[in-house]
Amino acid sequence: MAEDKKMADVAVSAAQPKLQTATGVHDILPDDHEYFTFIKKVVRHRARQAGYRRIATPIFEYFDVFQRGIGDTTDIIQKEMYTFDDRGGRLLALKPEATAGICRAYIEHSMRLWPQPVELYCIEPHFRYDRPQKGRYRQFWQYDFEIIGETDPALDVQMIHLNQKILGDLGIAHLFDLQINSIGCKVCRIDFINALKDYYAGKERGLCFDCKTRLEKNPLRLLDCKEEDCRTIASFAPKFSDLLCAECKTFDANVKEYLTELGIPYTINSQLVRGLDYYTKTVFEWWDKSFGAQNAIGGGGRYDGLIEIMGGEPTPAVGFAVGMERVVMHMKNAGIRVPKKDDIHVFVAQLGDTAKKKCLKLISDLREQGVKTVGALGKGSMKAQLRLADKFHVQHTLILGATEVRDGTIILRNMAKGSQKIIPFAEAVPAVIEALGEEQLDKYTPGEVLY
Numbered sequence: 001m002a003e004d005k006k007m008a009d010v011a012v013s014a015a016q017p018k019l020q021t022a023t024g025v026h027d028i029l030p031d032d033h034e035y036f037t038f039i040k041k042v043v044r045h046r047a048r049q050a051g052y053r054r055i056a057t058p059i060f061e062y063f064d065v066f067q068r069g070i071g072d073t074t075d076i077i078q079k080e081m082y083t084f085d086d087r088g089g090r091l092l093a094l095k096p097e098a099t100a101g102i103c104r105a106y107i108e109h110s111m112r113l114w115p116q117p118v119e120l121y122c123i124e125p126h127f128r129y130d131r132p133q134k135g136r137y138r139q140f141w142q143y144d145f146e147i148i149g150e151t152d153p154a155l156d157v158q159m160i161h162l163n164q165k166i167l168g169d170l171g172i173a174h175l176f177d178l179q180i181n182s183i184g185c186k187v188c189r190i191d192f193i194n195a196l197k198d199y200y201a202g203k204e205r206g207l208c209f210d211c212k213t214r215l216e217k218n219p220l221r222l223l224d225c226k227e228e229d230c231r232t233i234a235s236f237a238p239k240f241s242d243l244l245c246a247e248c249k250t251f252d253a254n255v256k257e258y259l260t261e262l263g264i265p266y267t268i269n270s271q272l273v274r275g276l277d278y279y280t281k282t283v284f285e286w287w288d289k290s291f292g293a294q295n296a297i298g299g300g301g302r303y304d305g306l307i308e309i310m311g312g313e314p315t316p317a318v319g320f321a322v323g324m325e326r327v328v329m330h331m332k333n334a335g336i337r338v339p340k341k342d343d344i345h346v347f348v349a350q351l352g353d354t355a356k357k358k359c360l361k362l363i364s365d366l367r368e369q370g371v372k373t374v375g376a377l378g379k380g381s382m383k384a385q386l387r388l389a390d391k392f393h394v395q396h397t398l399i400l401g402a403t404e405v406r407d408g409t410i411i412l413r414n415m416a417k418g419s420q421k422i423i424p425f426a427e428a429v430p431a432v433i434e435a436l437g438e439e440q441l442d443k444y445t446p447g448e449v450l451y
């Protein structure tokens with residue numbers, strides 16, 4: 001019989017290839033979730049402190065939202081979108097970033113009538129058909145902050161400062177270098193693009209295939225090509241700082257002055273343009289000090305024209321996003337560990353039907369008091385259950401066998417010391433709390449609901 005079953009299993013596994021995640025995406029297993037939970041906690045805390053409110057836009061939107069927002073000629077729209085037709089024949093796309101969807105929501109829900117500026121944040125997964133490599137995935141998480149409805153260089157700097165604080169809380173701020181640039185407004189941008197075109201005229205042969213196209217469609221992106229030859233040519237190209245209009249120049253000078261005021265070091269990078277088309281004036285990125293642009297942990301900037309492009313009133317805005325997988329990678333590389341909130345305090349082992357029933361209630365009572373408790377209520381020998389308790393690395397085990405049920409007692413074992421005592425069953429909960437100490441209890445409450 002066993003042999004027959006084995007043969008059947010082999011047949012099934014031959015017929016059904018092993019299933020696995022799609023290319024470029026990954027599971028976030030419990031150990032990594034500890035990091036994600038910690039990052040989310042830090043982000044939520046800093047957001048609350050500064051008056052940001054959380055928003056979640058849909059995972060998919062009409063393709064137009066991103067096409068108009070991010071820009072037709074960007075790599076994201078040209079090469080990296082996950083698009084699909086729904087059954088009604090409408091073209092939809094998985095969101096590759098948060099800003100365009102948030103701006104769509106700002107317009108759709110008339111947020112210009114809310115007190116301005118509107119300060120929003122989100123923590124969401126995003127999707128880009130990128131070439132998978134270390135730190136680059138097809139589904140990735142970002143935390144993202146946006147201030148919409150007001151323009152002032154102090155807001156740009158406050159955003160940067162906020163992320164410096166978050167990275168500081170996560171223990172990795174020192175690993176990054178803040179790169180900033182101003183890419184001007186729609187007025188001085190025209191002069192700059194003309195100057196760029198003049199500069200590149202006659203140099204086409206030295207450019208990579210993508211840059212030859214960029215020269216036609218999106219000349220700004222010539223400046224941040226990663227190819228060696230293109231970089232050499234770009235290093236002698238005109239600089240934005242020389243061609244900014246008076247307003248953009250003053251704005252940029254103020255940004256730098258306020259950064260200094262807050263003690264935030266920065267590197268001026270005249271080639272920083274960002275990969276999305278919506279930016280105006282300030283742009284910034286946090287570069288990994290050891291690897292540079294290739295693995296920016298986050299970036300953002302001002303986007304004063306976007307809401308209008310998307311069909312709203314002219315509305316200034318600024319924002320940034322940080323890739324959470326990259327944050328986790330840097331935290332781990334730096335040897336940073338996060339509080340293990342999932343550690344179990346107590347394991348409840350039992351034998352026999354009556355013991356099992358009593359343990360159902362006991363486990364519930366322990367959890368209600370903030371004691372993190374697991375119990376093996378399936379069938380299993382006492383030995384197997386105690387082995388399981390060891391695997392959970394619990395501090396204490398409660399053991400209820402037939403003898404204890406009869407005597408109205410329970411055994412409380414200290415797993416580290418290997419000692420144990422018999423206590424009245426009715427005192428199990430207070431005895432565990434005393435052994436753990438009140439400060440260890442998981443007393444989180446979401447807050448009272450109001451009627």
Ligand code: HAM
Nearest residue numbers: 097099130136137140296297298299300319320321323
């Ligand atoms: P972004 O520079 O495209 O900006 O993305 C921000 C961060 O998301 C990157 O620095 C990186 O850490 C992470 N990221 C991007 N693509 C991937 C990927 N394929 N795999 C893993 N991580 C990735 C934006 O998304 C803008 N919406 C930021 C912004 C907000 N600007 C204004 N407001």
